[in-house]
Amino acid sequence: MELSDKKIVLVERNEKVVYQDGNRIVKAFKPSKAASDVFNEAVNLARVAEAGVRVPKVLEVSQTADGGWALSTEYVPGTTLRKKMDEAKSDAEMRALIEKFVELQVEVQDTKAPILLNSQRAKFKQMIDKDKDIDPTARYELEMRADRMSGHKFICHGDFNPSNVILGDDGQTYVCDWAHVTRGLPEADAAMTYILFKMYHAKQAELYLDLYSEKADMPKQKIMYWVPVVAAAELARGRKDSEEMLKSFVEATNDYE
Incomplete structure (x- = not known):
């Protein structure tokens, strides 16, 4: 090329x-x-x-x-949702943008998943297993929790954040960067997005969680249950810039029962 x-x-x-x-x-x-x-x-x-x-x-x-x-x-002419959020001039504008973001995520998750997409369960178990810095007892608990992702058939982007959403000049929204997509649980995918907000735009994380819970009709407890699993997987990726925060989520595993 x-x-x-x-x-x-x-x-x-x-x-x-x-x-x-x-x-x-x-x-x-x-x-x-x-x-x-x-x-x-x-x-x-x-x-x-x-x-x-x-x-x-x-x-x-x-x-x-x-x-x-x-x-x-x-190339899709347009602007990323992240850029729009960075330029937001009021809390009301920010809320409207995150609401649009959540509605798109729910729309994607509601789309019937292709049968040949990778398994969310297998992906998370493999990532957690290779992180030997996590105490083996805690690692076993996280792997057993990840086992409960089995059998679910929803499209889970795996890196759904505003930088990966384009607001096209044609008025449509487009989702980019599908390297991490799996078939699995929407609430686990929402936990991933929540952690991404916590790592890079922490002030928006709780608003995202509130709006996702509302739009997806999903109790926050079900999303937070998966936060330690996702945090452990992100540690396995070597997220040194957020290591302390991710470790705190892993250590709080039993708080999210």
Whole structure:
């Protein structure tokens, strides 16, 4: 895959650089990123699109000159919901934006999940098991709790945050970044979003929880029950910037019975 001289860097992280290049968005991964992960994300995008979720279309997956892989999707003209939230001038405007965000999350979760999506249960159990910094007794309790995700068939984005939602110029909303999507429990997915708010936009976390509980008709207790499991999985990812907070959620496992 070749990029034009007019490409613009949108995001740069340890394992990837995201470009806008004309009418496409290109995620260029470093050679250390497994090809199977890149192809899996492309397949995930295709599957949720076929299920009826509004997502940018997959255009291409190909190898780059340095031996890495790149995923190209269509560019959707618009603004991320995160940018809109950052520019909000009042509490009422912020509430309306988070309400729109929650309504979209519930809409996605209510869409019938493709049968071949990865298992939420298996994903969380695998992540927790590899984190040997967690006390083995606590780790066992978290794995047993994750077992209760089994058998559920809802689309769970896995990284549903306002940066991954585009408010299109066409008036529609689009959801990006489907690398972590699974079939599982909506309340566990909401717990993931709650933790993401707590890590990066803490003042908005409780409002999100209130609105999700209301819009999804979901008791907050059911969401908070999964917070320790999700926190343990995030620790396994090496979230050093939020390590202390995540450990406090894990240590409070028995408080969320």
